[in-house]
Amino acid sequence: MAEEEATTTLETTLEFTPTWAVATVCFILILLSILLEHLLNLLGKYFNRKRRKSLIQALDKIKSELMLLGFVSLLLTVSQRRIAKICIPKSVGETFLPCTETSSDAEEETICAEQGMVSFLSRQGIEELQYLIFVLAFSHVLSCVLTFSLGMAKMKTWESWEAETRTLDYQFLNDPRRFQLSHQTSFGKRHLKFWSDHRFLRWPACFLRQFFHSVYKVDYFTLRHGFIMAHFTEGTNFDFQKYIRRALEKDFGVVVGISWWIWIFSVFFLFFNAHVFHNYLWLPFFPLVMLLVVGTKLQGIMTMMCLESPHVVRGPLLVKPNDNLFWFGKPKLLLYLIHFILYQNSFQIAFFTWTWYKFGFRSCFHKQNEDIIIRLAMGVVVQILCGYVTLPLYALVTQMGTSMGKAVFTESVSEGLKKWRAKAKKNLAMENTNHFSYATTSLDASPDTSLETSLDHSPSFTLAAASFSLERDGPNPISDSKIVALEIEGEEQVNGKGKQKGKILFQGEKRV
Numbered sequence: 376m377a378e379e380e381a382t383t384t385l386e387t388t389l390e391f392t393p394t395w396a397v398a399t400v401c402f403i404l405i406l407l408s409i410l411l412e413h414l415l416n417l418l419g420k421y422f423n424r425k426r427r428k429s430l431i432q433a434l435d436k437i438k439s440e441l442m443l444l445g446f447v448s449l450l451l452t453v454s455q456r457r458i459a460k461i462c463i464p465k466s467v468g469e470t471f472l473p474c475t476e477t478s479s480d481a482e483e484e485t486i487c488a489e490q491g492m493v494s495f496l497s498r499q500g501i502e503e504l505q506y507l508i509f510v511l512a513f514s515h516v517l518s519c520v521l522t523f524s525l526g527m528a529k530m531k532t533w534e535s536w537e538a539e540t541r542t543l544d545y546q547f548l549n550d551p552r553r554f555q556l557s558h559q560t561s562f563g564k565r566h567l568k569f570w571s572d573h574r575f576l577r578w579p580a581c582f583l584r585q586f587f588h589s590v591y592k593v594d595y596f597t598l599r600h601g602f603i604m605a606h607f608t609e610g611t612n613f614d615f616q617k618y619i620r621r622a623l624e625k626d627f628g629v630v631v632g633i634s635w636w637i638w639i640f641s642v643f644f645l646f647f648n649a650h651v652f653h654n655y656l657w658l659p660f661f662p663l664v665m666l667l668v669v670g671t672k673l674q675g676i677m678t679m680m681c682l683e684s685p686h687v688v689r690g691p692l693l694v695k696p697n698d699n700l701f702w703f704g705k706p707k708l709l710l711y712l713i714h715f716i717l718y719q720n721s722f723q724i725a726f727f728t729w730t731w732y733k734f735g736f737r738s739c740f741h742k743q744n745e746d747i748i749i750r751l752a753m754g755v756v757v758q759i760l761c762g763y764v765t766l767p768l769y770a771l772v773t774q775m776g777t778s779m780g781k782a783v784f785t786e787s788v789s790e791g792l793k794k795w796r797a798k799a800k801k802n803l804a805m806e807n808t809n810h811f812s813y814a815t816t817s818l819d820a821s822p823d824t825s826l827e828t829s830l831d832h833s834p835s836f837t838l839a840a841a842s843f844s845l846e847r848d849g850p851n852p853i854s855d856s857k858i859v860a861l862e863i864e865g866e867e868q869v870n871g872k873g874k875q876k877g878k879i880l881f882q883g884e885k886r887v
Contacts, residue, residue, distance in 0.1 A: 429624035429782075436632040437516055443633075444512050448505050455502070460486065461495035468493035471649035474739035507729045511641070512633070514725035518717055518758065519631045523623070525762025530620065530770065536595050537616040549600075551609070551690035557681070560692040561593040566681040581674035582667065589670070589768045594677060598771055601680070601694035606779050621782035623770045630714045637718050644722050648740075655746040659753040662719045666757055669712050670765045673772045676700045680775065696775040706776040709769055713761065720757045723750055 389397065415438060422430045487494045496504075539545050558567045570576035599615040607613055647654050680694040698704040727750050730740040741747050774780075 427624065429621065429628055433624075433628035433631050436628060440512060440516075440633055444508055447508060451501050451505055455498045458496050458501060459494050459498045462487040462490055462492040463495050465491065465493050468495075471646070471651065473648050473650055503733055506733060507725070510729045510732075511722060511725040514728065515633065515718055515721040516631060518721040518724070519627065521758060522717060522762040522766060523627050523630075525759070526623065526766035526770065527620070529763050529767045530616070530623075533595060533616045533619070536592055537599075537614060540596070540599070540615075541612070545596075549596075549691040554687060554689055557684050557686050557688055557692055560597075560688065562597040562681060562692045562694075563684075565591060565593060566678045571678055571682060577678060578671060578675060581678060582671040584674050585667075585670040585764060585768065589674070589764050590771060595771065597692055597694055598677070598680075598775060600691050601696060602774055602779070604693060605696050606783070618783055619770050619774065622774065622780050623766075625780070625782055626710050626770075629710060630717060633718070634714075637715070640715070640719070641722065644719070644726075648726070650739075655743070655749060659723055659749050662716045662723070662757050663753055663760075665712060665716050665719075666761055666765055669709055669716070670760075670768060672702070672709070673765070673768045676772050676775065694775070696777055698777040701773075701776065706773045709773060713765070713769060716757070716761060720754055720761075724754045727751070727754075 415434065419431055419434055422428075422434065557563045568580070570580050595615075602615065603609075603611055603613055644658070647658060679700055680697075681692070683697075684692055684694055698706060702708050727741070727747075730738055734740065741750075
């Protein structure tokens, strides 16, 4: 069998390859793998030292994606011969081709040709598909990193805005004792125009506004004030800019991954690359259109919050966070749309790069100059527009949901709260066990007199009247922050055969 393969193919097998050549290639591959793993570990240690847990989770997702792609590549390598030997009718194999000219002299093609059929997928095609998968993964990760880097660079200017909120000038301009009409405020002057009350005029205006300084300083101040008033007390010294940055880092961990539904869309993208669909005329525009729709919606949410604010305001204009302003009441839906947009755009760039590398710049995939120009132009435009315009707008507006995210706490505070909660639950479990065992022993010893002796000296004592309040002393996680209340309720007296009913209520107060 090996001799037949050696004679029928032009490639040399490992049986006739020098061992030093095999060892050299293996050494180089292993060395590159170790270097890549070492670099990822160094990056993880850097994020851990900076307490950037969200970025560590994003890095873990990248590692898992690399492992998944390696497994897919292994499956393709192992099964490529069996897949290539699957023969289908020639009429079926000539449908939905990306190129009209086909030529192949592979062994599997010859076997199928003898039967008057064609191969389902040739071994060369499987090898080229492996290249596409790896280029796609690399392009997606690189696209996400560039997009979020642009967004972070844009939001770097918000640090000066946050510092301005602690100045006397800002406090004087936003004096809560001053009353004014909503359209007289800076936020109202920006959003309350003649077109604001008309839906057919409002959405085109919001569409155009995202291209001209999408986030103004007054937008940041107003949404910051609304967020603090909704979740904190007035006058709280809360760093809103750092909170947005932490929330965006968590979102980056979602976007950089490739979910199962993203893989399904990848299959559809590959299918629509057939020449009968002329996808170069519409598929590259799809992520741009979706991105503009998302940006328009975000601008519209700010305008709607301004319209829903009271006409007479005290101090700065107060906007109320509300999930109903978002599509289907889900602010996170916008994150998944941005995820899909970035992936689709990276797919367009990866597909162009892959065809250029494997088939040349002037292949059947890019016969028209318009195709090359459209794909490259749309890829660059979507990358810049998403990173520098839509992403900062998304990071600010999505904080206007009804609930605040976990990123409101820093990593150290979050870890401290988790440890406090775990230790408090452990202490409560120990206390409950001790008190239950004590109550069981007392009831079994003398159901008529034990409770009278230990709790209430009245002979007509009822379980409903018993209430214990336990508070631990000493420096432990539940002192001055957790009070355990044990309440025993019952409808009848304890007199031998009376019915008993017990209930434990835990009441806690969380202080940060």
